[in-house]
Ligand code: SF4
């Protein structure tokens with residue numbers, strides 16, 4: 098049977114598990130609230146919250162989307178039947194949807210949930226405009242603004258990181274001005290790559306930890322921090338392995354379309370480790386192991402030989418999910434290695450001064466995004482080469498005045514270095530807005546790459 | 550450099566920059582052009598420091614060119630702010646020796662917003678302009694103060710090397726003192742009933758004069774305009790123009806004059822804000838940093854000014870939210886008016902894709918109107934001519950409303 102999203106979902110339990118964990122945040126957080134404080138964040142720095150006894154949450158996950166019923170059903174099925182049989186447990190949807198075989202129903206589940214997550218984003222981005230966010234702000238800032246407006250009251254403390262982009266700083270500040278969150282801390286990270294700069298970051302981290310202690314009444318625990326960092330390092334290593342070991346190969350553990358969805362799941366779930374770090378690491382281990390197992394099994398793997406590898410970046414601030422599926426249909430594969438490119442998958446040293454080490458991690462992240470566009474472009478090219486990419490889809494988000502200004506530098510750098518790495522700059526405003534045009538451009542790129 | 554490519558230009562004069570150039574040379578010798586150290590047009594241009602190092606500082610307060618804003622799209626994104634794109638067009642033209650600008654020895658590269666940070670990178674990479682970087686933290690804290698003071702010291706070293714001089718703290722202290730005198734002169738000037746394009750030009754004349762002459766130029770203008778006003782203190786309407794700076798040569802400024810809505814207060818860093826803000830002279834001039842500044846160290850004084858005083862709208866997590874600071878400043882202009890007058894209206898001008906002044910446009914308008922009862926006209930635009938008709942109609946309607954409101958208030962009194 099050829100691999101597709103339907104068959105992947107039904108017999109890829111660790112993937113389904115990860116998805117269910119990701120989407121079941123409303124229930125997890127509701128339960129956690131009974132005894133713990135909840136901390137919001139937007140970038141993958143949940144370790145600081147976890148070591149302070151706070152349950153981290155990437156706020157979009159808090160929304161109960163249109164298909165939250167599916168997630169509830171999945172949780173119930175998992176509890177009753179175990180993870181391996183979860184797809185069978187979801188068989189009931191067949192009668193609800195009247196849509197044919199179990200496989201079709203199960204295969205549609207994750208897609209369906211993802212599109213309902215996208216709807217959440219869309220609605221929030223529109224709502225932000227109604228609340229006065231300028232219509233020309235980038236999608237990510239608008240959507241997050243709208244989501245915090247709706248869900249910010251559910252968190253006890255919020256960590257904002259001032260990284261690279263002034264729109265983002267303004268967005269963090271506007272959460273406070275509009276009183277969407279209580280106990281908001283904005284971590285200042287000046288463009289300062291020196292010992293003094295590093296001291297600065299370290300002290301900012303300490304200030305946040307004190308702030309968090311005051312807001313939550315829980316002490317930051319250094320011994321726990323070490324354990325948290327070890328777990329987080331393990332998670333990052335596993336995620337890096339997916340992008341740098343598995344993705345470059347010609348044999349994939351599942352269809353390219355599923356692999357793309359899985360990529361995006363990793364990007365978004367790394368932000369808060371699905372709110373439960375240890376479980377997340379266990380889940381990732383199982384996922385990576387199962388990926389390797391599947392690569393060894395002819396009935397489960399997908400031979401992607403001859404399918405060009407396209408890196409799609411930046412995607413975390415808003416992207417067009419349909420492109421990956423379309424690329425699969427026309428014989429290509431799309432990867433989303435954002436956190437690998439931008440330095441969020443690098444381990445933090447677990448000996449010596451841990452907070453200092455963490456500050457170094459923040460500095461690496463700052464460098465990952467680039468103190469300037471040239472640095473960012475170099476990072477993209479470097480990861481593209483490590484992933485054996487054949488081309489880059491550079492997503493120019495409408496309204497972006499920071500990261501997306503790097504596309505010219507990226508192209509010039511590639512030309513200057515004489516690399517055979519075409520860059521396709523596509524524009525993104527709202528999901529689905531210019532999908533036809535984008536498909537045409539991606540298809541032209543894939544054709545050109547195949548013709549080489 | 551690999552990234553530098555040339556392109557030919559038409560070399561005709563350009564209305565947007567003509568006035569800037571003329572005012573720049575007004576107090577300089579055109580036959581002896583000396584290189585300048587240029588600022589990006591924003592608040593984070595430490596002119597005091599540049600001057601103290603023996604160099605000629607000029608802030609590139611140039612805005613309004615549709616052609617240049619379009620050129621900038623080649624280097625940034627179409628949704629980068631209009632001003633940052635336009636600056637690329639300007640510097641591209643300047644590289645090709647257009648417009649009679651003096652040679653630029655170096656530019657200060659700062660991070661007021663993403664706009665200046667990224668467009669300066671392009672200007673440096675593609676047009677070979679030397680950039681001296683000074684990154685400013687986002688929170689006004691003791692640690693930010695120490696970091697920025699250290700960086701200003703480093704920048705002073707770089708500037709001194711450029712000038713072939715040394716860093717002299719005494720000279721910097723004197724330069725800071727001069728900045729305060731200039732601010733005093735500006736607050737006297739702000740009291741005069743001068744408005745519209747003429748006022749904007751006066752501020753340009755001051756801003757573009759050589760540093761050591763600015764106080765004198767300002768005092769002379771105070772005298773001249775005071776004489777011209779001859780004791781009359783009232784204008785039909787007292788309008789504040791705020792938001793993304795409207796610069797000389799930009800047709801928006803002359804449009805306001807043409808529609809008989811001359812601006813009484815230009816709430817911009819190089820204009821009437823000078824009269825409201827002070828380089829701190831003692832702890833009483835500061836709030837967040839009052840306990841942290843060593844006032845014998847001019848670098849700390851300057852750092853405190855940039856962090857706490859110069860641009861609260863760009864900072865985060867200040868002692869009060871930055872929007873309140875902006876609103877307070879608008880209301881504060883009343884101190885320059887005779888007792889029987891008030892601020893009648895505010896024009897909030899946002900250049901398209903400006904995040905500093907664009908993000909909180911709606912709450913800004915709401916606070917000024919709801920809390921202080923001052924009507925606000927919110928205008929977003931770029932440098933193209935296409936929307937002029939619509940903007941004209943809105944300004945006219947706003948004016949009519951203000952006039953009617955004022956009449957009504959007079960009757961009630
Ligand atoms: S970098 Fe671009 S997409 Fe990201 S927050 Fe800034 S403006 Fe938005």
Ligand code: SF4
Nearest residue numbers: 630632662664903904
């Ligand atoms: S974003 Fe606003 S403040 Fe920044 S360069 Fe553009 S117009 Fe100026």
